[in-house]
Amino acid sequence: RKEVEQDPGPFNVPEGATVAFNCTYSNSASQSFFWYRQDCRKEPKLLMSVYSSGNEDGRFTAQLNRASQYISLLIRDSKLSDSATYLCVVNLRTPGGKLIFGQGTELSVKP
Amino acid sequence: GAGVSQSPSNKVTEKGKDVELRCDPISGHTALYWYRQSLGQGLEFLIYFQGNSAPDKSGLPSDRFSAERTGGSVSTLTIQRTQQEDSAVYLCASSFADQPQHFGDGTRLSIL
Numbered sequence: 159r160k161e162v163e164q165d166p167g168p169f170n171v172p173e174g175a176t177v178a179f180n181c182t183y184s185n186s187a188s189q190s191f192f193w194y195r196q197d198c199r200k201e202p203k204l205l206m207s208v209y210s211s212g213n214e215d216g217r218f219t220a221q222l223n224r225a226s227q228y229i230s231l232l233i234r235d236s237k238l239s240d241s242a243t244y245l246c247v248v249n250l251r252t253p254g255g256k257l258i259f260g261q262g263t264e265l266s267v268k269p
Numbered sequence: 270g271a272g273v274s275q276s277p278s279n280k281v282t283e284k285g286k287d288v289e290l291r292c293d294p295i296s297g298h299t300a301l302y303w304y305r306q307s308l309g310q311g312l313e314f315l316i317y318f319q320g321n322s323a324p325d326k327s328g329l330p331s332d333r334f335s336a337e338r339t340g341g342s343v344s345t346l347t348i349q350r351t352q353q354e355d356s357a358v359y360l361c362a363s364s365f366a367d368q369p370q371h372f373g374d375g376t377r378l379s380i381l
Contacts, residue, residue: 189378190367192369201360201372203358203372204370245311245312249345255325256302256317256328257276257302259304259311259312259313261310267303
């Protein structure tokens with residue numbers, strides 16, 4: 159079993175749609191959690207950290223359920239520019255330590 | 270510059286040659302990480318440096334891979350006797366304290 163699992167997609171949605179990505183992690187000792195975004199042939203870029211209380215940044219909402227070892231990302235009113243691969247990432251330590259990446263979920267937003 | 274800088278951006282070499290990849294982290298960042306991403310695959314951790322502590326080498330796939338970090342700043346990842354399966358994008362990241370990691374643009378390595 160992979161340490162971090164995501165639905166690889168692709169998710170093909172129209173502009174304005176709401177899309178949700180799910181992620182599960184296997185190590186209950188995981189301490190910190192992130193969503194990164196990776197555009198084609200580019201480096202991963204931090205989208206947002208994920209907190210137990212849930213957090214929102216504009217159209218993006220992230221949730222963490224430690225009991226279920228489950229992380230989610232919700233994108234509302236999707237834009238063409240949201241098209242990318244979204245990477246679920248966990249860290250066994252905070253601060254520092256190696257990041258464990260999911261395979262990524264590909265999102266394609268169409269006009 | 271303001272971000273993590275990696276060089277070269279692209280490297281093509283023949284099987285069996287040695288290669289060196291360079292990473293210049295964000296100034297002041299104490300932690301430095303190397304990852305690689307093979308075609309169609311997720312990111313794979315290779316090695317992690319934190320200050321003056323012994324590096325975490327648990328992700329290095331074989332003894333052909335090594336890395337060093339001189340003076341707590343620039344790091345070099347060396348791959349000896351390259352094989353075709355070493356072809357990948359090698360990404361460097363750095364961070365400070367409990368802040369998230371920031372990635373460089375990567376080095377795209379192709380082994381012929």
